[in-house]
Amino acid sequence: MITIGTLIAIQAIAVCGLNVIVGYAGQISLGHAAFFGIGAYTAALFATKAGLSFWASLPIVIAISALIGLLLGLPSIRVREDFLAITTIGINFIVEAIFRYVPFFGGALGIGGIPKIAFYGVRLKGISFFILCLVFLFLVIGLCYWLKKSWASLACYAIREEEQAASTLGISPVKFKLLAFVIGTAIAGIGGSLYAHYMQFISAGDFSFPISVGFLSMLVLGGMGTLWGPVLGTLILGILPEIFRPLVDYRILLYTILLLIMIRFQPGGLLGEGSAMRRIFEPLLRVKR
Amino acid sequence: MGKERDNMFLDVKGLSISYGDIRAVQNVNFYMEKGELISIIGANGAGKTTIINSLMGLVPVQSGTIIFKGQDITKMPAHKRARIGIRIVPERSRVFPRLTVYENLLTGMYGMKNKVSPEKSILQLYEIFPILKERKNQLASTLSGGEQQQLAIARALVSEPELLLVDEVSTGLMPKLTQEVFSVLETLNKEHQLTILLVEQNAFVSLEISTRGYVLETGQCVLEGPATFLMDNTRIKEVYLGH
Known part of the structure; x- marks a missing residue:
């Protein structure tokens, strides 16, 4: 149970990052697992080769994820929609291939022996690691909340709706798309770092394209651009496979069907604008206020 | 034109714009002084919207220069132009x-x-x-x-x-509303000294509130002058005003 919970919390962090890119700035990304992986590999390398603790390497991991996000984002955001989707898929495959074939990254064997996180000398495992992940998840959600309330959100919104109109209002589309990309990849890096320290062993396959599809499915299911949508989506798609264990081979098929149903009936996601959940719960919330 | 064109508010020289092989605007020259309300009129496809979009920086200019308050903005991106005081009211509003x-x-x-x-x-x-x-x-x-x-x-x-670009504001509006919107623009120009460039198919209403006008035909400027002069011009009357 705790294992599933921890992994869900870690994935939810990554999906929150994806939400900043896809939901807030409207830039489709099908390569988010690559950035999750970059965070994980950076943390793993610092831990195993440099002997740095999770805490010491965290700022570096965030910085490197953000920097690589920036470098890969620069060319990516110049293309739009379908092309951006394909470009990000390409990024995912390239990053995965580098992890798999460059000996520095452990090659096909991956990187093992990553230590667990210590907190004031106490090794975190089981429930305490889960709590740590929850703390990070809430910090990330706090950041997303702040982003949603800030000027940047209105600007991003304007770009998503009408890029050209936004530019005539003095909003630089390139700047904001890139900003969202960098923030999103940095958040993925945090998730990746937690993942590496939790699993203690990582390999390139953990960050392959189907993982990216999974992230995007979770986001679409929960509701793009919403605050809690990523968490809900990750929760549902994280628990479902455990319940339907016998169907594990058909997981991708189920995801696909679920996505099609969502896009047909609830395009805004479970927590999106005008969704059934909103209609039911919003009146209740209003009474409380 | 004996005027010193260096300190012109907006000065467009030799503007040419193409979409692929199709030349939308060809060697168009015009200027605006501060506080003026100018109309560019012409039929569908004459290149009016292309000109206004190039002023906002939404379409790249092939040749020619756009000088705004003494600054060459020909290659400046749209969001920077917005910050130096150029704003557009796009066709069909785009809110x-x-x-x-x-x-x-x-x-x-x-x-x-x-x-x-x-x-x-x-x-x-x-x-x-x-x-x-x-x-x-x-x-x-x-x-x-x-x-x-x-x-x-x-x-x-x-x-x-400082400069308001208005693209086909009358499109899709019923005549009464068109009048209302135009009177708002007139007020902004007269009472708030806002410099406005109107691009319109609806020649008569726009010339009525303008100081000067330019007539565009298939990407070229065929006639220019004070609004009253254009409204009296027999050719304009025939072609655009339906008299």
Whole structure:
């Protein structure tokens, strides 16, 4: 149970990052697992080769994820929609291939022996690691909340709706798309770092394209651009496979069907604008206020 | 033209724009002085919208120069032009449908140098456009065409621009509303000394409130002069005014 919970919390962090890119700035990304992986590999390398603790390497991991996000984002955001989707898929495959074939990254064997996180000398495992992940998840959600309330959100919104109109209002589309990309990849890096320290062993396959599809499915299911949508989506798609264990081979098929149903009936996601959940719960919330 | 063209407010020289092999605008010259209201009139496909978009920086210029307040802005991106005081009211308004009227106005505030009192600026606009005040918390998509057009104008005005580009504001509006929108533009020009460039198919209404006008035909400027002169011109009457 705790294992599933921890992994869900870690994935939810990554999906929150994806939400900043896809939901807030409207830039489709099908390569988010690559950035999750970059965070994980950076943390793993610092831990195993440099002997740095999770805490010491965290700022570096965030910085490197953000920097690589920036470098890969620069060319990516110049293309739009379908092309951006394909470009990000390409990024995912390239990053995965580098992890798999460059000996520095452990090659096909991956990187093992990553230590667990210590907190004031106490090794975190089981429930305490889960709590740590929850703390990070809430910090990330706090950041997303702040982003949603800030000027940047209105600007991003304007770009998503009408890029050209936004530019005539003095909003630089390139700047904001890139900003969202960098923030999103940095958040993925945090998730990746937690993942590496939790699993203690990582390999390139953990960050392959189907993982990216999974992230995007979770986001679409929960509701793009919403605050809690990523968490809900990750929760549902994280628990479902455990319940339907016998169907594990058909997981991708189920995801696909679920996505099609969502896009047909609830395009805004479970927590999106005008969704059934909103209609039911919003009146209740209003009474409380 | 004996005028010193160096300190012109807006000076466009030899403007040519192509879409692939199709030449949309060919060697067009025009200028604007501060406080003027100018109309560019012409039929569908004459290149009017292309010109206005090139002034905003939405289409790349093939050759020619655009000088705004002595600064060459020919290659400047749109969002930077917006920050030096050029704003556009796009054709068919292009307001953000899922933002409220008030939020739409806030987006217009974005590039402002002094964000001191967005509220004050918006309150002033509510005086000019009372309907927007009434609907401030409504989603923009629920507004009528005329109201959306007013919102687009107001959104362009919140940042207190120096040059307002207005693209086919009469499109899709019923005649009565067109008159209303034009009288608002006239007020802005006369009372607030706002420099306005109108691009219109509806030649008569726009020339009526303009100081000068340019007539465009298949990408070329065929006639220019004071608005009254253009309105009296027999050819214009025949072709555009239907007399």
